[in-house]
Amino acid sequence: RIDVAQNVLVRIEASDGAVGWGEATAAPTMTGELAAGMVAAVEHLAPLLVGQDVRLHAALAERCAQAIHGNGGAKSAIDMACWDILGKASNLPVCELLGGRFGDSVDLYRAISQEAPEVMASKVAGYREEGYRRFQLKVGEHDVERDIARIHAVANELEPGDILVADANTGWLKHEAIRVCRGVRDVDVYIEQPC
Numbered sequence: 001r002i003d004v005a006q007n008v009l010v011r012i013e014a015s016d017g018a019v020g021w022g023e024a025t026a027a028p029t030m031t032g033e034l035a036a037g038m039v040a041a042v043e044h045l046a047p048l049l050v051g052q053d054v055r056l057h058a059a060l061a062e063r064c065a066q067a068i069h070g071n072g073g074a075k076s077a078i079d080m081a082c083w084d085i086l087g088k089a090s091n092l093p094v095c096e097l098l099g100g101r102f103g104d105s106v107d108l109y110r111a112i113s114q115e116a117p118e119v120m121a122s123k124v125a126g127y128r129e130e131g132y133r134r135f136q137l138k139v140g141e142h143d144v145e146r147d148i149a150r151i152h153a154v155a156n157e158l159e160p161g162d163i164l165v166a167d168a169n170t171g172w173l174k175h176e177a178i179r180v181c182r183g184v185r186d187v188d189v190y191i192e193q194p195c
Helices: 035-049 057-067 072-090 117-122 124-129 144-155 174-183
Strands: 006-013 019-026 109-112 134-138 163-167 190-192
Touching (some): 006 035, 006 072, 019 035, 019 072, 035 057, 035 072, 057 072, 109 124, 109 163, 117 124, 117 144, 134 144, 144 163, 144 174, 174 190
Parallel strands (some): 134 163, 163 190
Antiparallel strands (some): 006 019
């Protein structure tokens, strides 16, 4: 359970005064990165960016890769800030710079937090009324039987076309993930980040 997210914001200012923002979330249990480490990595990389052309993303990425191993969150935040500047300078949305916009909407998943199976299942109808058709269950607290019951309970509330994902956020051990997969083999469900 994560009660507070620690985000790292990166602000890059170009020589013409344009400002770009990037963000990364520290998720030590999933990526191994702590906020303090991400800040230290950004501070380590910042001098390498001075005087560089933000339009040359591949060159900047290579400079960062050569300067420090890993630290994907810090590097990602820097990359986002560079794209933000480029989008502002070209007066184009970043999605256009990355190849174009595909459609006018995005189907969102509605997360259903860990609770008793029947409580989680009872939330599906309300979320469907809000327009959701994709549901992501938060599971993975080392209680395999309860997670199996959660998946079955929510699956029983789905309608044709609904999508179900059980996201353990790396909360299961390998043998637990295998038990869950066997226990829900009759359910149309995606298993996300099991171990």
